[in-house]
Amino acid sequence: MHRIAFLGPPGAGKGTQATVLAAELAIPHLSTGDLLRAEAAARTPLGLEADGYMRSGRLVPDAVVLRVLEERIGRPDARNGFLLDGFPRTVAQATTLESVAPLDRVVFFDLPRDVLVDRLSSRRVCPTCRTVYNLLSHPPRVAGRCDRDGAELVQRPDDRPEAIATRLAVYAETTAPIVDFYRARGRLRTIDATGTPDEVGRQVRAATR
Ligand code: AP5
Numbered sequence: 001m002h003r004i005a006f007l008g009p010p011g012a013g014k015g016t017q018a019t020v021l022a023a024e025l026a027i028p029h030l031s032t033g034d035l036l037r038a039e040a041a042a043r044t045p046l047g048l049e050a051d052g053y054m055r056s057g058r059l060v061p062d063a064v065v066l067r068v069l070e071e072r073i074g075r076p077d078a079r080n081g082f083l084l085d086g087f088p089r090t091v092a093q094a095t096t097l098e099s100v101a102p103l104d105r106v107v108f109f110d111l112p113r114d115v116l117v118d119r120l121s122s123r124r125v126c127p128t129c130r131t132v133y134n135l136l137s138h139p140p141r142v143a144g145r146c147d148r149d150g151a152e153l154v155q156r157p158d159d160r161p162e163a164i165a166t167r168l169a170v171y172a173e174t175t176a177p178i179v180d181f182y183r184a185r186g187r188l189r190t191i192d193a194t195g196t197p198d199e200v201g202r203q204v205r206a207a208t209r
Helices: 014-025 032-041 043-055 064-073 090-102 113-121 161-175 177-184 197-208
Strands: 002-007 029-031 081-085 106-110 123-125 130-136 188-192
Touching: 002 014, 002 177, 014 029, 014 081, 014 197, 029 032, 029 161, 032 043, 032 064, 032 081, 043 064, 043 123, 043 161, 064 090, 090 123, 090 177, 106 177, 106 197, 113 161, 177 188, 188 197
Parallel strands: 002 081, 002 106, 029 081, 106 188
Antiparallel strands: 123 130
């Protein structure tokens, strides 16, 4: 049983590493950002409520996120564990998770603000298959096109400068305190997330062993 969460600021590389580790451990990769974006794309009432918060870089209210997350971790494929990416993000979310499905390991991605801003502003995503690229560190083979399906790559609305600034401020104020929540419970492992994806991946594996 693995119940793991990746914690860290926007653009830290959580999603990039979660895709790899979840496949290696054969557990589902649960990104609350991806779940909320899927709800918004499907124009469900919940997705429409979340969309405005996400576009501007603010957190979606706890009650909405908890509804999405609890439904997802209740599915059969999460019975033997899961890898959370982007959850919890508030002390209230962390406290609720403790009573529903306590985590056994939390990996904190540590890196400086200037690296985050560079990674976020140069991220591009495929709107069809959701593959994540980076104009600097992981460009597509053909400029502007997805390697897998040829779709035209797009920039996430919250990767524009004003939303990036809001996300980093919200992170510092509301999410960073969770680091102490898990450190106090002896479950936190901190990694240096400034290296290449392979270097970071080695640290992630060591931290979740
Ligand atoms: P979410 O989708 O979770 O965004 P985030 O936490 O801001 O994280 P990102 O996806 O921006 O970054 P990442 O760390 O996954 O980095 P990535 O691997 O892509 O949340 C979006 C919004 O949804 C929130 O703002 C909020 O509104 C809402 N939301 C979600 N969860 C919520 C919750 N629990 N409560 C309330 N609201 C919630 O990497 C970034 C870039 O860098 C990529 O281009 C990648 O290719 C590149 N890269 C990755 N690793 C490296 C490396 N080692 N070296 C060089 N480049 C790298």
